[in-house]
Each structure stands twice: as structure tokens, then as C-alpha cells.
Amino acid sequence: MLAAQRQALILDQVRSAGGVRVTELVESLDVSDMTVRRDLDALEGRGLLRKVHGGAVAPHRHSTEEPGFEANAARQEAEKRAIAAAAARLIEPDSAIGLSAGTTTCAVAHRLRDVPGLTVVTNCLRVADVFYSAPRPDQTVVLTGGFRTPSDALVGPLAVSALRSLHLDTLVLGVHGMDARAGLTTPNLMEGETDRALVEAARKLVVVADHTKWGTVGLCTIAPLERCDVLVTDAGLDDDARRRVSEQAGGLVVADAAEDGGADRAGGGPVPPSPRSG
The missing domain is CATH 3.40.50.1360 (Rossmann fold)
Incomplete structure (x- = not known):
């Protein structure tokens, strides 16, 4: 699987669930821990997610954003x-x-x-x-x-x-x-x-x-x-x-x-x- 395809799947999971664990991505994508972390680094660098200990979450919401x-x-x-x-x-x-x-x-x-x-x-x-x-x-x-x-x-x-x-x-x-x-x-x-x-x-x-x-x-x-x-x-x-x-x-x-x-x-x-x- 290409890096762009992996990263698109990672983003889909983060957006639907609000966050994802590295261990879950390693298993679901069938890649190494290091590969997942490189993908997370790349996505964080683009402002598309935020890395946290053990995984990643959706980026910070604006302080006045109020979802229905x-x-x-x-x-x-x-x-x-x-x-x-x-x-x-x-x-x-x-x-x-x-x-x-x-x-x-x-x-x-x-x-x-x-x-x-x-x-x-x-x-x-x-x-x-x-x-x-x-x-x-x-x-x-x-x-x-x-x-x-x-x-x-x-x-x-x-x-x-x-x-x-x-x-x-x-x-x-x-x-x-x-x-x-x-x-x-x-x-x-x-x-x-x-x-x-x-x-x-x-x-x-x-x-x-x-x-x-x-x-x-x-x-x-x-x-x-x-x-x-x-x-x-x-x-x-x-x-x-x-x-x-x-x-x-x-x-x-x-x-x-x-x-x-x-x-x-x-x-x-x-x-x-x-x-x-x-």
C-alpha cells in the first residue's frame, strides 16, 4: 500500500472516531510501528491530526466551534x-x-x-x-x-x-x-x-x-x-x-x-x- 493510501485510511479513522491508537493502525494496516509513526508525523506536519501518547487525535477545534x-x-x-x-x-x-x-x-x-x-x-x-x-x-x-x-x-x-x-x-x-x-x-x-x-x-x-x-x-x-x-x-x-x-x-x-x-x-x-x- 502506498503511503498516501495509508495516510488517507488513517485520516478516515481519526475523523470518524476522533482518535486512533498506533497499535490498532499497526494491526489494521499490517505495517510496522515505525511506518505508522512516520505517517502520523507527516499528517501532523500538514495540520490534519495531532499526535498524542500512543496514537493520534483530531486537531484542536476552534474555541468557539459548537457542533450540533x-x-x-x-x-x-x-x-x-x-x-x-x-x-x-x-x-x-x-x-x-x-x-x-x-x-x-x-x-x-x-x-x-x-x-x-x-x-x-x-x-x-x-x-x-x-x-x-x-x-x-x-x-x-x-x-x-x-x-x-x-x-x-x-x-x-x-x-x-x-x-x-x-x-x-x-x-x-x-x-x-x-x-x-x-x-x-x-x-x-x-x-x-x-x-x-x-x-x-x-x-x-x-x-x-x-x-x-x-x-x-x-x-x-x-x-x-x-x-x-x-x-x-x-x-x-x-x-x-x-x-x-x-x-x-x-x-x-x-x-x-x-x-x-x-x-x-x-x-x-x-x-x-x-x-x-x-
């Missing part, structure tokens, strides 16, 4: 299902929870439909629809008002006003990006303000984000990484990122998509038994 819900839903589907399963196990029956907008939080909502006694507060039409499609008499769903964003979040003064008087046991927060310095970020200023109101309302913050979100920095910060009590991510998160999360966040849960939603705690020790004060 459907576009995001097609990315890392298996990882999001595994993350959702692991995050749902952190939610206790009869609790008041928040679910922010996003495709990963929507996947979590599907996992929570059978949890008894939940009061769910959300600023996302898609999340609310998950619960409305199979209503339970012992669950209450509160949908904030607000302006609708491309990611189907409801944001702005109405949403913030509705959230300021609430007290949530746990918030499950989806993010556009996460970074050791910039923290948890979004490309939408109004969504950032609304997400901050959600964070302030919650005693415990659970962030759900697949590995491709690491190193992506949106226009505004929702909260520093230190505010995160538990980060639930997938096995694609590299060792350096895991170390940084373990140093700053309260706990790290790594969900393995290959194990049908199984999850292991790693890097951050056990999940804190008592939530931080918001």
Missing part, C-alpha cells in the same frame, strides 16, 4: 455508552440530580430511567424527552426555560434564574473540552453561564467526557478541574492526562467500551464518599 447535537452524537458512541453506564452507577435512588446538555449526558439519562424516586433538573430538551418518553410516577423532571443553542441546551437569564434557588445532590455535567489549565470549558458564553449555575447548585460534581475532550479548550471556563469530584471517561485517556486528572480532580473512573460498559477506578483512588460543598 446530531454531529456530536455520531462521535465515540461506544465510549459514551460505557461512560453513561459507569456514571449511572454513581447516582442514588431518591436523590435530586442535575443533567446538563450534551450527547453523553443524554446517554446517562437513558441509564437513569429505571432509578426510583429521582428528581431530575435539566436544561436540555433531549434529556427531558428521554424521561418523558417513558414516564415513571415516582420520578419528577424539571426543565428550565431559556434560549436554545445548537447543542440543544436551554441557556440565558431564564435558565440561570430557575437554577439559582435549587439545591442538587449531584450534577452530571457534559463538557466541550477539559484541560489541566483551562479546566472544564464550553464554546458558548451563555451556556457557560448556565452550566456554572448548575455547578453552584450541586453538592457533588460528576463530569462525563470521553478521551477526545482532553486538550480541547472552549471559549469560556465552566469550572476548574479541581471542582470536579469524579471524572468519568473512557480507556482512551492517555497516561499523562490520567495523572493530571488524578492530581487535580477528586476521583477518576475509567469505563472500558470493550467490556460492555464495565468500569474501573484508576489514577484518582476511590471516589470520595462525601461530596464537596459547592
Whole structure:
């Protein structure tokens, strides 16, 4: 196979999955480790991908880029299902929870439909629809008002006003990006303000984000990484990122998509038994 053909196949995998491992490319392309790394060097030099430890990911998005819900839903589907399963196990029956907008939080909502006694507060039409499609008499769903964003979040003064008087046991927060310095970020200023109101309302913050979100920095910060009590991510998160999360966040849960939603705690020790004060 010619180098141009290999590199086109590599780009296809990166664009469809958001990232790829060197070991996977060696096996699928039937070439040496060194050949794969040379191809990655060439593609990175053209600005078509970004090399990370053990593989490559799609290049950084612009800080104001805001993909729509459907576009995001097609990315890392298996990882999001595994993350959702692991995050749902952190939610206790009869609790008041928040679910922010996003495709990963929507996947979590599907996992929570059978949890008894939940009061769910959300600023996302898609999340609310998950619960409305199979209503339970012992669950209450509160949908904030607000302006609708491309990611189907409801944001702005109405949403913030509705959230300021609430007290949530746990918030499950989806993010556009996460970074050791910039923290948890979004490309939408109004969504950032609304997400901050959600964070302030919650005693415990659970962030759900697949590995491709690491190193992506949106226009505004929702909260520093230190505010995160538990980060639930997938096995694609590299060792350096895991170390940084373990140093700053309260706990790290790594969900393995290959194990049908199984999850292991790693890097951050056990999940804190008592939530931080918001």
C-alpha cells in the first residue's frame, strides 16, 4: 500500500472516531510501528491530526466551534455508552440530580430511567424527552426555560434564574473540552453561564467526557478541574492526562467500551464518599 493510501485510511479513522491508537493502525494496516509513526508525523506536519501518547487525535477545534447535537452524537458512541453506564452507577435512588446538555449526558439519562424516586433538573430538551418518553410516577423532571443553542441546551437569564434557588445532590455535567489549565470549558458564553449555575447548585460534581475532550479548550471556563469530584471517561485517556486528572480532580473512573460498559477506578483512588460543598 502506498503511503498516501495509508495516510488517507488513517485520516478516515481519526475523523470518524476522533482518535486512533498506533497499535490498532499497526494491526489494521499490517505495517510496522515505525511506518505508522512516520505517517502520523507527516499528517501532523500538514495540520490534519495531532499526535498524542500512543496514537493520534483530531486537531484542536476552534474555541468557539459548537457542533450540533446530531454531529456530536455520531462521535465515540461506544465510549459514551460505557461512560453513561459507569456514571449511572454513581447516582442514588431518591436523590435530586442535575443533567446538563450534551450527547453523553443524554446517554446517562437513558441509564437513569429505571432509578426510583429521582428528581431530575435539566436544561436540555433531549434529556427531558428521554424521561418523558417513558414516564415513571415516582420520578419528577424539571426543565428550565431559556434560549436554545445548537447543542440543544436551554441557556440565558431564564435558565440561570430557575437554577439559582435549587439545591442538587449531584450534577452530571457534559463538557466541550477539559484541560489541566483551562479546566472544564464550553464554546458558548451563555451556556457557560448556565452550566456554572448548575455547578453552584450541586453538592457533588460528576463530569462525563470521553478521551477526545482532553486538550480541547472552549471559549469560556465552566469550572476548574479541581471542582470536579469524579471524572468519568473512557480507556482512551492517555497516561499523562490520567495523572493530571488524578492530581487535580477528586476521583477518576475509567469505563472500558470493550467490556460492555464495565468500569474501573484508576489514577484518582476511590471516589470520595462525601461530596464537596459547592
